[in-house]
Amino acid sequence: MNMDLQRFHATFFEESHEGLDAMEAALLAIDAGNRDAELVNSVFRAAHSIKGGAATFGFEGMAGLTHLLETLLDDIRGGRREATRAALDAILGSVDVLRALLAEAEHGRPADAKDVQAVRARLEAVLGTEPGTAAPAADSTAAAAEPEGWRIGFSPAPSMFMSGNDPLRILRELEHLGPLEVAARLDRLPAFAQLDPLEACLAWDLGLTARVPRGAVDEVFAWVEDECELDIQPIAAAAAPDAPAGAPADAPLAPSAGAKVQSISDSAESSVRVSVDKIDALINLVGELVITQAMLKQASSSVDPAVAERLFTGLEQLERNTRDLQEAVIGVRMLPVDAVFRRFPRLVRDLSARLGKQVLLRTVGEGTELDKSLIEKVADPLVHLVRNAIDHGLEDPATRSASGKPETGTITLAASHQGGHIVIEVSDDGRGLNRDRILVKAQERGLAVPENPSDAQVWDLVFQPGFSTNDEVTDLSGRGVGMDVVRRNIQGLGGEVELHSKQGSGTRVVIRLPLTLAILDGMSVTAGGEVLILPLTHVLEALQPGQADIRTVAGSGRVLQVRGEYLPLVSLAEVYGYSDRRDADLLVVVVEGDGQKIALEVDELVGQQQVVVKSIEHNYRRVHGVSGATILGDGRVALIVDVGGLVRAQRLPQAA
Structure with missing residues (x-):
C-alpha cells in the first residue's frame, strides 16, 4: 500500500521538538552531576526516534x-566512554543544529x-x-552469557x-541483526468489509x-515502544536449534489478548493532538455563546x-452551563x-560559562498554568530578564567572595496564581541597582526626573x-535595548511589570x-452615558465620597482622600472624551495597577x-487607555x- 507520508510530517515535527527539549533537559541534568543511567537512555531513545x-x-x-x-x-550508555564536558558540549551543540535542521524541513528555512x-x-x-573508561568486567561475562537468540511477540497498536x-520497516531492521523467522498472527484481523487501511491489524511472532x-x-523498537505490545524472551543455548518460529505452548512469544494489550490501546486513545487553530475556533464559538446568553x-x-x-429557570441553567x-x-x-521555564537551564549554563560566572538557577511553581497564547509571547521578555540578571545583576565569583557572598550566584524563576492573574518573578541575589548611577545617566540623557524621586520612580x-548604565557596548549589553521592550511586550499582553531592588542584595x-486573553470578569460602569468595563481583578472598592474629601494639587490635578491616603482622581468621561455629567453625586471606583492606586470617577455602577x-489593536489600532472591547447583551x-x-x-x- 502506497501511503502519502507528508500526512504524518506534522506529528513527526511536533514529536521531534518534544524529543529535543527532553534531550536538552536530560543533558543539563547529567552536566549538573546526575549520573542516573536512565537519563542517558532517555537521550539515546530521543535521538534514535528522531533518526x-x-x-x-x-x-x-x-x-x-x-x-x-x-x-x-x-558508547556513553554502554560505559565505554565518560560523559565528559567536551562530549556534553558536542551533544548540546548537536541539539541546536538539529533544531535548525528541523526548522529547515518544517518551514523551509x-x-x-x-x-x-x-x-x-x-x-x-x-x-x-580514546574512550574514557573501559567497559566494566561484568560486560564480558554478560557477553559470554548472551543467548542464542530472541523470541519476540510484536503486537502494534x-x-x-x-x-x-511502519511495522514492516521494524521487521527489516531486525533482519539486519541476524536470521529472522516470522509468523503472522491474524486473530485481530477483521472481516474484509470492516478492514480500515489506516489501522494496524496484524501481530507477529x-x-x-x-x-x-x-x-x-x-x-x-525504541521508536514504537509506546505504540505496541512487546514480549522479548531469550532463547537458551540448548533450545536454540529447536526453537520454532511460532509460540510454543510452554513459552509463549506474547501474552494472550488480555489486559496489557487493552491497556495500551486505552493509553493510546487517552489523549489526542489538536491544532491550536481548532481550539481558538472553539473558544470563539463559546465567546459568541456568552454574548447570546447575555442578550x-x-x-x-x-x-x-x-x-x-420556566423561562427564567432555563436561563439560569444556561448561564451556569455556559x-x-x-x-x-x-x-x-x-x-x-x-513550557517556558525549561528553556532557561541551557541559557544559564552557556551564558554563565561565557561570562566566567557561577550561576545556580532555581525554578518555583513550574506547574502553574497559563494560556498557551501567553506562554508563547512571554518567553522573549523572560529571556531579556534572565540575561540581564546574569550580565548586570550577578557579580563574578571573586567579587562575591570579597563581599561575603557565596561564589555561586542564584537566579530564581517563580510562578504563582494571584487572583485572576499569574505572577512570574525573576530575581537574583546580585549587586542590585545603583540608584545614583541611574540618576546620573538619566540626567545625561535629558530624561525628566522629579525632585526627590522615590525608589520606584528611579527604577x-x-x-x-x-536607557543603559553600561559604558561599554558588547554583544550582550550596553545598547539600551531590553527593559523597554520587556515592558512594551508585557503591556501588549494586558500585563504589568514592577521592579524592586536593593543595592548589594x-x-x-x-x-x-x-x-x-479570551474572557474576563468585569465591572460594568457608565461614564458620559457610555458603558465601560473595568477588569474585576483591578477593582478594589467603590465608594461615594463627599466634596470635602477632594483636593486640588498644583501640577497634579485632583486627588481624593481615602482613609488618610491621597489618590489621583481621574474622570473616565474626560479620559475618553465623553460628555461629562457632574450634576449627580460623585461616584468613585478605586482600582490598582502597576502597584499604584487611582480613583476613577464614574456616573453609575451597572453590575458585574x-x-x-475582542482585540481593538488587531482589528483597528492601539488606543490609549483601552485594552480591548466586548459586545454587550x-x-x-x-x-x-x-x-x-x-x-x-x-x-x-509627576516625573515632568
Missing part, C-alpha cells in the same frame, strides 16, 4: 547527524551548512579520542500507522537467531417572572509555565527606551499577566458580568479600560 523518523521521511541531513550522535550516546559541518566535526573529534510508523545483546533488540438575559428582563418562571463550558474550553488551552527610568522583577474580550460595543495605562499616564506629570 528513525528522519530516515523514513527522507530528511537525510538530520538522519546522518543523529546517527553520529547515536554512536556517541551508545535553510540551516547554516557551516554550523552543521562544525558540529559533525566536534562529534567526530570526540568519537576519535491499531493507531501505529497514524504516527508515521518472531524468532531472531543471532547472538546480539538485548539492547540491540530494544533499539529497533437573552437582557431581553427577558422585561418579562414578568411569574408568567415565565460558564462551565467556558472554563472547560479555556482549560484546554492552559499549559504549565514549565522606572530603567524602562525608558534606550539583588533585584526582583515582577510580571503580572491575565490567565487568559463575564465578558468576551443589547449588541452595543463597550470598551475595556486599560487600568495599567491610566496609572502610567498619571505618573508622567
Whole structure:
C-alpha cells in the first residue's frame, strides 16, 4: 500500500521538538552531576526516534547527524566512554543544529551548512579520542552469557500507522541483526468489509537467531515502544536449534489478548493532538455563546417572572452551563509555565560559562498554568530578564567572595496564581541597582526626573527606551535595548511589570499577566452615558465620597482622600472624551495597577458580568487607555479600560 507520508510530517515535527527539549533537559541534568543511567537512555531513545523518523521521511541531513550522535550516546550508555564536558558540549551543540535542521524541513528555512559541518566535526573529534573508561568486567561475562537468540511477540497498536510508523520497516531492521523467522498472527484481523487501511491489524511472532545483546533488540523498537505490545524472551543455548518460529505452548512469544494489550490501546486513545487553530475556533464559538446568553438575559428582563418562571429557570441553567463550558474550553488551552521555564537551564549554563560566572538557577511553581497564547509571547521578555540578571545583576565569583557572598550566584524563576492573574518573578541575589548611577545617566540623557524621586520612580527610568548604565557596548549589553521592550511586550499582553531592588542584595522583577486573553470578569460602569468595563481583578472598592474629601494639587490635578491616603482622581468621561455629567453625586471606583492606586470617577455602577474580550489593536489600532472591547447583551460595543495605562499616564506629570 502506497501511503502519502507528508500526512504524518506534522506529528513527526511536533514529536521531534518534544524529543529535543527532553534531550536538552536530560543533558543539563547529567552536566549538573546526575549520573542516573536512565537519563542517558532517555537521550539515546530521543535521538534514535528522531533518526528513525528522519530516515523514513527522507530528511537525510538530520538522519546522518543523529546517527553520529547515536554512536556517541551508545558508547556513553554502554560505559565505554565518560560523559565528559567536551562530549556534553558536542551533544548540546548537536541539539541546536538539529533544531535548525528541523526548522529547515518544517518551514523551509535553510540551516547554516557551516554550523552543521562544525558540529559533525566536534562529534567526530570526540568519537576519535580514546574512550574514557573501559567497559566494566561484568560486560564480558554478560557477553559470554548472551543467548542464542530472541523470541519476540510484536503486537502494534491499531493507531501505529497514524504516527508515521511502519511495522514492516521494524521487521527489516531486525533482519539486519541476524536470521529472522516470522509468523503472522491474524486473530485481530477483521472481516474484509470492516478492514480500515489506516489501522494496524496484524501481530507477529518472531524468532531472531543471532547472538546480539538485548539492547540491540530494544533499539529497533525504541521508536514504537509506546505504540505496541512487546514480549522479548531469550532463547537458551540448548533450545536454540529447536526453537520454532511460532509460540510454543510452554513459552509463549506474547501474552494472550488480555489486559496489557487493552491497556495500551486505552493509553493510546487517552489523549489526542489538536491544532491550536481548532481550539481558538472553539473558544470563539463559546465567546459568541456568552454574548447570546447575555442578550437573552437582557431581553427577558422585561418579562414578568411569574408568567415565565420556566423561562427564567432555563436561563439560569444556561448561564451556569455556559460558564462551565467556558472554563472547560479555556482549560484546554492552559499549559504549565514549565513550557517556558525549561528553556532557561541551557541559557544559564552557556551564558554563565561565557561570562566566567557561577550561576545556580532555581525554578518555583513550574506547574502553574497559563494560556498557551501567553506562554508563547512571554518567553522573549523572560529571556531579556534572565540575561540581564546574569550580565548586570550577578557579580563574578571573586567579587562575591570579597563581599561575603557565596561564589555561586542564584537566579530564581517563580510562578504563582494571584487572583485572576499569574505572577512570574525573576530575581537574583546580585549587586542590585545603583540608584545614583541611574540618576546620573538619566540626567545625561535629558530624561525628566522629579525632585526627590522615590525608589520606584528611579527604577522606572530603567524602562525608558534606550536607557543603559553600561559604558561599554558588547554583544550582550550596553545598547539600551531590553527593559523597554520587556515592558512594551508585557503591556501588549494586558500585563504589568514592577521592579524592586536593593543595592548589594539583588533585584526582583515582577510580571503580572491575565490567565487568559479570551474572557474576563468585569465591572460594568457608565461614564458620559457610555458603558465601560473595568477588569474585576483591578477593582478594589467603590465608594461615594463627599466634596470635602477632594483636593486640588498644583501640577497634579485632583486627588481624593481615602482613609488618610491621597489618590489621583481621574474622570473616565474626560479620559475618553465623553460628555461629562457632574450634576449627580460623585461616584468613585478605586482600582490598582502597576502597584499604584487611582480613583476613577464614574456616573453609575451597572453590575458585574463575564465578558468576551475582542482585540481593538488587531482589528483597528492601539488606543490609549483601552485594552480591548466586548459586545454587550443589547449588541452595543463597550470598551475595556486599560487600568495599567491610566496609572502610567498619571505618573508622567509627576516625573515632568
